[in-house]
Amino acid sequence: MLQTRFTKLVGVEHPIVQGGMQWVGRAELVAAVANAGALGFITALTQPTPEDLTREIARCRDLTDKPFGVNLTILPAIKPPPYAEYRAAIIESGITVVETAGNKPQEHVDEFKKNGVKVVHKCTSVRHALSAERMGVDAISIDGFECAGHPGEDDTPGLILIPAAAHKVKIPMIASGGFADARGLVAALALGAEGINMGTRFMATKESPIHQLIKEKIVANDERETELIFRTMRNTSRVARNEISTIRELVAGARGKMVYATGNSDEGIWSAGQVQGLIHDIPSCGELISRIVREAEAIIRSRLEAMIVHPQREAAE
Numbered sequence: 001m002l003q004t005r006f007t008k009l010v011g012v013e014h015p016i017v018q019g020g021m022q023w024v025g026r027a028e029l030v031a032a033v034a035n036a037g038a039l040g041f042i043t044a045l046t047q048p049t050p051e052d053l054t055r056e057i058a059r060c061r062d063l064t065d066k067p068f069g070v071n072l073t074i075l076p077a078i079k080p081p082p083y084a085e086y087r088a089a090i091i092e093s094g095i096t097v098v099e100t101a102g103n104k105p106q107e108h109v110d111e112f113k114k115n116g117v118k119v120v121h122k123c124t125s126v127r128h129a130l131s132a133e134r135m136g137v138d139a140i141s142i143d144g145f146e147c148a149g150h151p152g153e154d155d156t157p158g159l160i161l162i163p164a165a166a167h168k169v170k171i172p173m174i175a176s177g178g179f180a181d182a183r184g185l186v187a188a189l190a191l192g193a194e195g196i197n198m199g200t201r202f203m204a205t206k207e208s209p210i211h212q213l214i215k216e217k218i219v220a221n222d223e224r225e226t227e228l229i230f231r232t233m234r235n236t237s238r239v240a241r242n243e244i245s246t247i248r249e250l251v252a253g254a255r256g257k258m259v260y261a262t263g264n265s266d267e268g269i270w271s272a273g274q275v276q277g278l279i280h281d282i283p284s285c286g287e288l289i290s291r292i293v294r295e296a297e298a299i300i301r302s303r304l305e306a307m308i309v310h311p312q313r314e315a316a317e
Contacts, residue, residue: 001013002014002189002297004189005194006194006195007194007195009118009138009139010039010069010097011067011096012034013037013038014036014195014292015185015189015195016039016185016195016196016198016289017038017039017041017141017195017196017198018030018039018198018202019041019122019141019198020041020042020043020071020072020073020101021043021199021202021271022045022256023043023046023260024043024046024199024203024208024260025040025041025042025043025046026043026046026209027042027056027059027060027063028207029285030042030060030064031060031063032205032286033068033285033289034064034066034067034068035063035066035285036285036286036289036290037066038285038289039067039069039097041070041071042056042070043071043073044072044073044086044089044090045073045086050085050086050089053070053089053093054089057070057093057095058093067097069096069098069099069120070095070099071099072086072087072098072105073101073102074100074103074108075102075103090112090117091112091117096118097118097119097120098117098118099119099120100122101122105119105132105135106135109121109132109135113136118138119136119137120137120138120140120174121137122140122141122197123140123165124150124152124154124161125154125156125161126161126165126168129165129169130168133171137171139171139173139174139194140165141173141174141175141197142165142169142173142174142175142176142193143176143177144156144157144176144178145157145161145177146177146273146274147177147178147199147238148226148239148273148275149238149271151238152236153234157178158176158188158191159191162188162193163191163192165192166193172194174195174196175193175196175197176196176197177275178273178274178275179196179197180200181201181278181295182291182292182293182295182298182299183295184278185292185293186300186304198275199273200271200272200273201279202288203215203218204218204282205282205285205288206283206284207284209260211259211260211263212263213263213264214260214263214265214270215282217240217265218279219279221272221276221277222276222277223275224274225240225272225276226239226240226241226274226276227239229245237271238272238273238274239269239271239272240269240270242265242266242269244266244268244269256268256269
Protein backbone atom coordinates (compact mmCIF):
# COMPACT_ATOMS: atom_id res chain seq x y z
CA MET A 1 0.00 0.00 0.00
CA LEU A 2 1.27 3.48 -0.89
CA GLN A 3 0.74 5.92 1.98
CA THR A 4 1.42 9.66 1.65
CA ARG A 5 0.63 12.85 3.52
CA PHE A 6 -2.42 13.22 1.29
CA THR A 7 -3.89 9.78 2.06
CA LYS A 8 -3.45 10.49 5.78
CA LEU A 9 -5.05 13.95 5.42
CA VAL A 10 -8.25 12.74 3.75
CA GLY A 11 -8.42 9.25 5.25
CA VAL A 12 -8.22 7.04 2.16
CA GLU A 13 -6.12 3.99 1.32
CA HIS A 14 -4.68 4.99 -2.05
CA PRO A 15 -3.17 8.28 -3.33
CA ILE A 16 -5.63 8.47 -6.23
CA VAL A 17 -8.37 11.08 -6.69
CA GLN A 18 -11.33 11.39 -9.02
CA GLY A 19 -11.83 15.13 -9.15
CA GLY A 20 -14.90 17.13 -10.06
CA MET A 21 -16.20 16.74 -13.63
CA GLN A 22 -19.25 18.60 -14.89
CA TRP A 23 -22.08 16.16 -15.81
CA VAL A 24 -19.87 13.19 -14.83
CA GLY A 25 -19.16 13.49 -11.09
CA ARG A 26 -22.29 11.71 -9.88
CA ALA A 27 -22.99 9.36 -6.99
CA GLU A 28 -22.49 6.05 -8.80
CA LEU A 29 -18.99 6.96 -10.00
CA VAL A 30 -17.92 8.63 -6.76
CA ALA A 31 -19.11 5.70 -4.65
CA ALA A 32 -17.29 3.21 -6.86
CA VAL A 33 -14.06 5.20 -6.47
CA ALA A 34 -14.58 5.41 -2.70
CA ASN A 35 -15.31 1.70 -2.37
CA ALA A 36 -12.01 1.00 -4.15
CA GLY A 37 -10.10 2.97 -1.51
CA ALA A 38 -9.54 6.21 -3.43
CA LEU A 39 -11.14 9.65 -3.10
CA GLY A 40 -14.03 10.67 -5.34
CA PHE A 41 -15.76 14.05 -5.64
CA ILE A 42 -19.38 14.71 -6.51
CA THR A 43 -19.61 17.77 -8.78
CA ALA A 44 -21.89 20.22 -6.97
CA LEU A 45 -22.92 22.32 -9.98
CA THR A 46 -23.94 19.24 -11.98
CA GLN A 47 -26.92 19.23 -9.63
CA PRO A 48 -29.54 21.83 -10.67
CA THR A 49 -30.17 23.11 -7.13
CA PRO A 50 -28.58 22.88 -3.67
CA GLU A 51 -31.48 20.64 -2.66
CA ASP A 52 -30.61 18.28 -5.51
CA LEU A 53 -27.02 18.24 -4.27
CA THR A 54 -28.19 17.24 -0.79
CA ARG A 55 -30.12 14.34 -2.34
CA GLU A 56 -27.11 13.31 -4.47
CA ILE A 57 -24.87 13.22 -1.41
CA ALA A 58 -27.45 11.04 0.36
CA ARG A 59 -27.61 8.76 -2.69
CA CYS A 60 -23.82 8.37 -2.61
CA ARG A 61 -23.95 7.51 1.10
CA ASP A 62 -26.39 4.73 0.27
CA LEU A 63 -23.74 3.29 -2.06
CA THR A 64 -20.62 3.58 0.13
CA ASP A 65 -19.54 3.95 3.74
CA LYS A 66 -16.11 5.22 2.70
CA PRO A 67 -14.97 8.88 2.60
CA PHE A 68 -15.90 10.99 -0.43
CA GLY A 69 -16.05 14.70 -1.15
CA VAL A 70 -17.77 17.38 -3.20
CA ASN A 71 -16.29 19.71 -5.83
CA LEU A 72 -17.38 23.36 -5.84
CA THR A 73 -16.05 25.33 -8.81
CA ILE A 74 -16.32 29.11 -8.63
CA LEU A 75 -16.33 30.76 -12.05
CA PRO A 76 -17.24 34.30 -13.19
CA ALA A 77 -20.76 34.55 -14.60
CA ILE A 78 -23.33 37.22 -15.40
CA LYS A 79 -25.79 35.30 -13.26
CA PRO A 80 -23.70 33.13 -10.88
CA PRO A 81 -25.15 30.04 -9.19
CA PRO A 82 -26.10 30.42 -5.51
CA TYR A 83 -22.65 29.34 -4.31
CA ALA A 84 -23.39 30.08 -0.65
CA GLU A 85 -26.41 27.78 -0.76
CA TYR A 86 -24.44 24.96 -2.40
CA ARG A 87 -21.75 25.49 0.24
CA ALA A 88 -24.35 25.25 3.00
CA ALA A 89 -25.72 22.02 1.50
CA ILE A 90 -22.21 20.53 1.54
CA ILE A 91 -21.58 21.51 5.16
CA GLU A 92 -25.01 20.47 6.41
CA SER A 93 -24.64 17.07 4.71
CA GLY A 94 -21.55 16.35 6.82
CA ILE A 95 -19.03 16.26 3.95
CA THR A 96 -15.50 16.35 5.38
CA VAL A 97 -13.44 17.21 2.27
CA VAL A 98 -14.14 19.64 -0.56
CA GLU A 99 -12.33 20.29 -3.83
CA THR A 100 -12.51 23.96 -4.82
CA ALA A 101 -11.53 25.42 -8.16
CA GLY A 102 -11.83 28.77 -9.86
CA ASN A 103 -11.49 32.37 -8.78
CA LYS A 104 -10.55 33.60 -5.31
CA PRO A 105 -12.36 31.08 -3.09
CA GLN A 106 -11.40 32.80 0.21
CA GLU A 107 -14.99 33.20 1.43
CA HIS A 108 -15.71 29.53 0.78
CA VAL A 109 -12.42 28.35 2.26
CA ASP A 110 -13.12 30.32 5.45
CA GLU A 111 -16.61 28.86 5.84
CA PHE A 112 -15.53 25.31 5.09
CA LYS A 113 -12.62 25.52 7.52
CA LYS A 114 -14.85 27.04 10.19
CA ASN A 115 -17.03 23.94 9.91
CA GLY A 116 -14.18 21.41 9.98
CA VAL A 117 -14.16 20.67 6.25
CA LYS A 118 -10.77 20.03 4.64
CA VAL A 119 -10.20 21.97 1.41
CA VAL A 120 -8.23 20.79 -1.63
CA HIS A 121 -7.83 23.68 -4.10
CA LYS A 122 -7.12 23.06 -7.78
CA CYS A 123 -4.55 25.43 -9.35
CA THR A 124 -2.81 25.75 -12.71
CA SER A 125 0.29 27.68 -11.59
CA VAL A 126 2.77 27.85 -8.74
CA ARG A 127 1.76 31.43 -7.87
CA HIS A 128 -1.90 30.43 -7.54
CA ALA A 129 -0.94 27.41 -5.44
CA LEU A 130 1.01 29.64 -3.06
CA SER A 131 -1.92 32.06 -2.91
CA ALA A 132 -4.26 29.19 -2.01
CA GLU A 133 -1.81 27.98 0.63
CA ARG A 134 -1.90 31.46 2.20
CA MET A 135 -5.72 31.32 2.14
CA GLY A 136 -5.54 28.33 4.45
CA VAL A 137 -6.42 25.39 2.20
CA ASP A 138 -5.28 21.96 3.37
CA ALA A 139 -3.94 20.63 0.07
CA ILE A 140 -3.28 21.63 -3.52
CA SER A 141 -4.20 19.88 -6.77
CA ILE A 142 -1.74 21.24 -9.34
CA ASP A 143 -3.11 21.01 -12.88
CA GLY A 144 -0.71 20.76 -15.82
CA PHE A 145 -1.24 21.90 -19.41
CA GLU A 146 -2.13 18.34 -20.51
CA CYS A 147 -5.37 18.35 -18.54
CA ALA A 148 -8.97 18.36 -19.70
CA GLY A 149 -11.03 21.42 -18.90
CA HIS A 150 -9.22 24.60 -17.87
CA PRO A 151 -5.39 24.35 -18.05
CA GLY A 152 -4.82 28.02 -17.24
CA GLU A 153 -2.98 30.45 -19.49
CA ASP A 154 0.70 29.63 -18.78
CA ASP A 155 0.93 26.46 -20.91
CA THR A 156 3.21 24.77 -18.37
CA PRO A 157 3.16 20.95 -18.63
CA GLY A 158 3.19 18.74 -15.58
CA LEU A 159 6.81 17.63 -15.93
CA ILE A 160 7.82 21.20 -15.08
CA LEU A 161 4.83 22.41 -13.07
CA ILE A 162 4.72 19.58 -10.51
CA PRO A 163 8.33 19.81 -9.26
CA ALA A 164 8.25 23.62 -9.49
CA ALA A 165 5.21 23.66 -7.20
CA ALA A 166 6.59 20.93 -4.92
CA HIS A 167 9.70 23.04 -4.41
CA LYS A 168 7.66 25.88 -2.91
CA VAL A 169 4.36 24.49 -1.61
CA LYS A 170 4.56 23.13 1.93
CA ILE A 171 1.13 21.51 2.26
CA PRO A 172 0.29 18.16 0.60
CA MET A 173 -0.09 18.38 -3.18
CA ILE A 174 -1.55 16.01 -5.74
CA ALA A 175 -0.77 16.13 -9.45
CA SER A 176 -3.47 16.58 -12.10
CA GLY A 177 -3.44 16.43 -15.88
CA GLY A 178 -2.13 13.53 -17.94
CA PHE A 179 -2.50 10.68 -15.44
CA ALA A 180 -4.04 7.32 -16.26
CA ASP A 181 -1.84 4.51 -15.00
CA ALA A 182 0.83 3.29 -12.57
CA ARG A 183 3.66 4.91 -14.50
CA GLY A 184 2.02 8.30 -14.01
CA LEU A 185 1.51 7.71 -10.30
CA VAL A 186 5.15 6.75 -9.74
CA ALA A 187 6.31 9.72 -11.83
CA ALA A 188 4.12 12.12 -9.85
CA LEU A 189 5.49 10.80 -6.56
CA ALA A 190 9.04 11.15 -7.89
CA LEU A 191 8.33 14.74 -8.94
CA GLY A 192 7.22 15.66 -5.43
CA ALA A 193 3.46 15.12 -5.46
CA GLU A 194 1.60 13.06 -2.84
CA GLY A 195 -0.81 11.42 -5.28
CA ILE A 196 -2.61 11.88 -8.58
CA ASN A 197 -5.94 13.22 -9.74
CA MET A 198 -7.57 11.60 -12.79
CA GLY A 199 -10.58 12.83 -14.75
CA THR A 200 -10.62 11.51 -18.31
CA ARG A 201 -9.37 8.09 -17.12
CA PHE A 202 -12.35 7.76 -14.75
CA MET A 203 -14.75 8.74 -17.54
CA ALA A 204 -13.76 5.50 -19.27
CA THR A 205 -14.84 3.16 -16.46
CA LYS A 206 -17.86 0.90 -16.10
CA GLU A 207 -19.44 3.04 -13.37
CA SER A 208 -18.97 6.33 -15.22
CA PRO A 209 -22.47 7.74 -15.87
CA ILE A 210 -21.86 8.63 -19.53
CA HIS A 211 -22.85 6.86 -22.72
CA GLN A 212 -20.91 3.73 -23.65
CA LEU A 213 -20.12 5.16 -27.08
CA ILE A 214 -18.29 8.11 -25.49
CA LYS A 215 -16.27 5.74 -23.33
CA GLU A 216 -15.34 3.80 -26.47
CA LYS A 217 -14.48 7.07 -28.24
CA ILE A 218 -12.02 7.95 -25.44
CA VAL A 219 -10.37 4.53 -25.83
CA ALA A 220 -10.18 4.93 -29.61
CA ASN A 221 -8.74 8.46 -29.47
CA ASP A 222 -5.03 9.14 -29.20
CA GLU A 223 -3.16 11.98 -27.48
CA ARG A 224 -3.74 14.32 -30.46
CA GLU A 225 -7.53 14.27 -30.26
CA THR A 226 -8.07 17.43 -28.21
CA GLU A 227 -8.61 21.09 -29.03
CA LEU A 228 -7.86 24.25 -27.06
CA ILE A 229 -10.75 26.69 -27.30
CA PHE A 230 -11.42 30.22 -25.97
CA ARG A 231 -7.69 31.04 -26.05
CA THR A 232 -8.21 34.59 -27.32
CA MET A 233 -10.57 35.26 -24.40
CA ARG A 234 -7.95 33.97 -21.91
CA ASN A 235 -10.42 31.36 -20.73
CA THR A 236 -8.66 28.41 -22.34
CA SER A 237 -10.41 25.06 -22.21
CA ARG A 238 -9.21 21.69 -23.50
CA VAL A 239 -11.96 19.63 -25.09
CA ALA A 240 -12.22 16.54 -27.27
CA ARG A 241 -11.65 17.33 -30.94
CA ASN A 242 -14.81 16.94 -32.99
CA GLU A 243 -16.77 18.59 -35.79
CA ILE A 244 -17.81 21.63 -33.77
CA SER A 245 -15.03 22.17 -31.22
CA THR A 246 -13.88 25.31 -33.04
CA ILE A 247 -17.31 26.69 -33.95
CA ARG A 248 -18.00 29.23 -31.21
CA GLU A 249 -21.76 29.55 -31.83
CA LEU A 250 -22.25 25.90 -30.98
CA VAL A 251 -20.08 25.88 -27.86
CA ALA A 252 -22.32 25.50 -24.81
CA GLY A 253 -22.12 23.45 -21.64
CA ALA A 254 -25.59 22.01 -22.13
CA ARG A 255 -24.48 20.47 -25.43
CA GLY A 256 -21.74 18.61 -23.57
CA LYS A 257 -24.38 17.12 -21.32
CA MET A 258 -26.21 15.86 -24.42
CA VAL A 259 -23.03 14.20 -25.72
CA TYR A 260 -22.79 12.14 -22.55
CA ALA A 261 -26.50 11.28 -22.71
CA THR A 262 -26.85 10.37 -26.40
CA GLY A 263 -23.40 9.01 -27.24
CA ASN A 264 -23.07 11.32 -30.26
CA SER A 265 -19.54 12.67 -29.83
CA ASP A 266 -20.19 15.47 -32.36
CA GLU A 267 -23.32 16.83 -30.67
CA GLY A 268 -21.40 19.36 -28.59
CA ILE A 269 -18.11 20.09 -26.88
CA TRP A 270 -17.01 17.78 -24.10
CA SER A 271 -13.95 17.78 -21.91
CA ALA A 272 -11.15 15.28 -22.48
CA GLY A 273 -7.41 15.42 -21.89
CA GLN A 274 -4.38 14.40 -23.91
CA VAL A 275 -4.25 11.37 -21.63
CA GLN A 276 -6.73 9.72 -24.01
CA GLY A 277 -3.61 8.32 -25.68
CA LEU A 278 -2.90 6.25 -22.55
CA ILE A 279 -6.42 4.84 -22.11
CA HIS A 280 -6.92 1.42 -23.69
CA ASP A 281 -9.81 -0.21 -21.84
CA ILE A 282 -12.98 0.36 -19.81
CA PRO A 283 -12.48 -1.38 -16.45
CA SER A 284 -14.47 -0.99 -13.26
CA CYS A 285 -13.16 1.64 -10.85
CA GLY A 286 -12.12 -1.14 -8.50
CA GLU A 287 -10.15 -2.91 -11.23
CA LEU A 288 -8.52 0.33 -12.37
CA ILE A 289 -7.43 1.52 -8.94
CA SER A 290 -6.21 -1.92 -7.87
CA ARG A 291 -4.19 -2.24 -11.07
CA ILE A 292 -2.60 1.19 -10.73
CA VAL A 293 -1.55 0.60 -7.12
CA ARG A 294 -0.30 -2.93 -7.75
CA GLU A 295 1.73 -1.95 -10.81
CA ALA A 296 3.07 1.20 -9.12
CA GLU A 297 4.39 -0.89 -6.24
CA ALA A 298 5.99 -3.27 -8.73
CA ILE A 299 7.68 -0.40 -10.59
CA ILE A 300 9.08 1.00 -7.34
CA ARG A 301 10.17 -2.33 -5.83
CA SER A 302 11.40 -4.10 -8.93
CA ARG A 303 12.15 -1.95 -11.94
CA LEU A 304 13.52 1.13 -10.18
CA GLU A 305 15.30 -0.69 -7.38
CA ALA A 306 16.97 -2.99 -9.91
CA MET A 307 18.55 0.06 -11.54
CA ILE A 308 20.51 0.91 -8.40
CA VAL A 309 24.04 -0.42 -8.70
CA HIS A 310 26.33 -0.88 -5.67
CA PRO A 311 29.86 -1.06 -7.15
CA GLN A 312 31.59 -1.81 -3.83
CA ARG A 313 29.16 -4.62 -3.00
CA GLU A 314 29.53 -6.13 -6.48
CA ALA A 315 33.33 -5.94 -6.23
CA ALA A 316 33.28 -7.72 -2.87
CA GLU A 317 31.14 -10.49 -4.32
